[in-house]
Amino acid sequence: MxxxxxxxxxxxxxxxxxxxxxxxxxxxxxxxxxxxxxxxxxxxxxxxxxxxxxxxxxxxxxxxxxxxxxxxxxxxxxxxxxxxxxxxxxxxxxxxxxxxxxxxxxxxxxxxxxxxxxxxxxxxxFMPNKSLDFFLFDPNRKEHLPWEKRLSIIEGIAQGLLYLHKYSRVRIIHRDMKASNILLDENMNSKISDFGMAKILQQNETKSNTRRLSGTFGYMAPEYAMEGIFSTKSDVYSFGVLVLEIISGKKNSYFRSEDGPLNLVEHTWELWNRDAVLQIVDPALNNISLKEEQLQRCINLGLLCVEDLAVDRPSMSDVISMLTNENLALKKPKKPAFVSRYSVVHGFQEDRSEKFTVNQLSISAMEAR
The missing domain is CATH 3.30.200.20 (Phosphorylase Kinase; domain 1)
Incomplete structure (x- = not known):
């Protein structure tokens, strides 16, 4: 009491x-x-x-x-x-x-x-192994993440999101899924953290919108970044970006060349169309030839999650099925959405103001009243 x-x-x-x-x-x-x-x-x-x-x-x-x-x-x-x-x-x-x-x-x-x-x-x-990005994007520490562990982390994130979207008392949209918000316990099991931007949907709601946009560039679904519409499918988009980052060991924002791909999502899509998608696999993962089918399947899953239209993306229930049932055939992905910092900022109307945090990765935008 x-x-x-x-x-x-x-x-x-x-x-x-x-x-x-x-x-x-x-x-x-x-x-x-x-x-x-x-x-x-x-x-x-x-x-x-x-x-x-x-x-x-x-x-x-x-x-x-x-x-x-x-x-x-x-x-x-x-x-x-x-x-x-x-x-x-x-x-x-x-x-x-x-x-x-x-x-x-x-x-x-x-x-x-x-x-x-x-x-x-x-x-x-307390999470003794800090966050996923602490290992994933460090050239020395990432070797502590062999493919089996990365796959386990992906499955853990998926299970946590499924609980939030379907099995918790209220339907919760996290809205800020990213590598730094995935913490690792002593056994490197993944745990979703930071619910400060989370939103509740009533059980009869499938989506909602907001006048306050909060999240992180590169992980935002297009309908959320451009229109403020959020749903379980906007979390699925962020999850898809995370899957591609975990497989590649690179941040979505890794590509900065003016002539090259906009981000990791676009780079993966280009390789997929050239039947060379395994080129995104992190070189730190040894003996990938023994796991090519599994890696290809997970990349396919990641691309399905970042498709442009929310209705085309799988639910987290579907994601779990695709991860756990290797006999389940996966659809070919459609062209994904390429959401960039530029497209988000310039997609706002002129009567809005943008506010960036010190790390210049998270954004909170308020419509003027």
Missing amino acids: LAEEIRQQLKDLFTLEEYTDIHELSNDECVQGSNLKHFSYEWIVAATNNFSPVHKLGQGGFGSVYKGVTSEGQEVAIKQLSENSKQGLVEFKNEVVLIAKLQHTNLVKLLGFCIHGNQRMLIYE
Whole structure:
């Protein structure tokens, strides 16, 4: 049972104008039903050695992340959200409401939260192997990701998304699927994290739209990037980009030549049409000749997920079937959508303003009122 003061603070947060998306869960239910622990600020200070730089794990658009160690020796991750950011406020409420009610082996577990004045912090299970991009895009570390492990990571992400889209209490669209939001546990199992941009669809809804565009260049589905329409199929598009990145060991934005392909998706499509698609396979993967059929199948799957029209993309249920049933015939992919930073920014109407985070990868665009 939460202390009355903390309970009231949470109720106040969930009734602010900036946050009206939780239409499936009442405010009182959000506060009572989460079974989350409220950690004291003193506990946070002790666990992080007063937010020592030595404990800092990283810096994101919403704030800093620290490693914490309890008096019992348990390791946790503590996300300190920006005090002055409305996005930080939205993320806090998204995480507390959504993740607290989600239980799946391929989702990062939220342990609790801390409210201290204007400061809001989230406490998660600690992932010792950091994020997928830490290994995948590093020439030395990627050797820790043999093909069998990469395939297992792909399957884990797919299982987590299937749960969000179909089996969780409410249908959840993640909206920011990317390599840095896939964390790895001690056994290199993949877990989806960062639900700060997530949206809920009512059970009778298949899609919705938003006046606030949030996400990461290169992973955005075309209908979301250009029109603000999001659905489970926009997550499928992001998943498809991730699959191609995991196979190639290259970021979608790796190609920057003015005369060459726009991104990894276009490069893969060009090779597919030349019957040379295995050229995208990461050279760090040895003996790929023994796995050519499996690799070709996964590339085919990735291209199916990034098709231009959302209706043509498979559901995550279909994706799981294609991953687990090698006897299931895969369709030939249609031409994918090539979404670039340029096309997203210049696709906005003139009465919109764009706001970029410090890493210049994530975008939040608001229509002028």
